[in-house]
Amino acid sequence: MPLVRFRDHRLRRALPNVGLTVLLLLTNLVLSFAAASVAGFAVSHRIGLLFLVRLPLWIEVVIGVAALDFFAYVAHVLLHKMPLGWRFHRVHHSELEVDVTTAFRQHPGETVWRVLWQLPAIVLFGLPLWIVVVYLTISAVNAQAEHANIRLSEPLDRLMRLLFVTPNMHKVHHSRRQRETDSNYSNIVSLWDRAFGTYTGHVDFATLRYGLDDLDDRAAQRLRGLLAMPFAGR
Numbered sequence: 001m002p003l004v005r006f007r008d009h010r011l012r013r014a015l016p017n018v019g020l021t022v023l024l025l026l027t028n029l030v031l032s033f034a035a036a037s038v039a040g041f042a043v044s045h046r047i048g049l050l051f052l053v054r055l056p057l058w059i060e061v062v063i064g065v066a067a068l069d070f071f072a073y074v075a076h077v078l079l080h081k082m083p084l085g086w087r088f089h090r091v092h093h094s095e096l097e098v099d100v101t102t103a104f105r106q107h108p109g110e111t112v113w114r115v116l117w118q119l120p121a122i123v124l125f126g127l128p129l130w131i132v133v134v135y136l137t138i139s140a141v142n143a144q145a146e147h148a149n150i151r152l153s154e155p156l157d158r159l160m161r162l163l164f165v166t167p168n169m170h171k172v173h174h175s176r177r178q179r180e181t182d183s184n185y186s187n188i189v190s191l192w193d194r195a196f197g198t199y200t201g202h203v204d205f206a207t208l209r210y211g212l213d214d215l216d217d218r219a220a221q222r223l224r225g226l227l228a229m230p231f232a233g234r
Helices: 010-044 057-081 083-093 100-104 108-125 129-147 154-160 167-173 191-195 217-223
Strands: none
Touching (some): 010 108, 057 108
16 A cells, blocks of 8 residues: 555665665664663663662663653754754655665764764663663664555554654655654654654645755765765755
């Protein structure tokens, strides 16, 4: 049930995204020691809010996932607001046809930024590494779902987005209109956008155009060259 009928040559369009996916995985692999080391230090020294009171395990998981997701929200907002951050993040937004391959269309500089924002959450709450792994697993699966080119029932989508980021909600974030691009930053939990006034609740898919309002098709193709990507201005 596709949301949008894409043009031909989808495989050729997806190949750069696959290449960026490999870079994303390699960058995360290299940086994985940082989260592991910080989590090990926090747990061994009993640093963090979760050590102040004994809670049921499932509540600790919910708190840990929510904490990491909030810091991911902040990191995402700053990627849009900081000039250098946006130069990295526009690689993700330059996509003209959003599908599952878009989920990991990410510049390595953005990956580093996102990983760095996980560390203060780990220390502040004293999160063990296994909770970080749970969060990252949910985040990866949800990233595939929210970028997938699928048609979702509007009533079902409205119900789900009361708590979670849905495909329809995230598609707004990929709109070519900047006021819509600068909204719906949340990763898993939709409450952050509602709480901080960055929520857009409706989009007309009949008129929605993906990409950036300062890009034409030829410029978007040029952006596929990874070395050129960090230096493009907004």
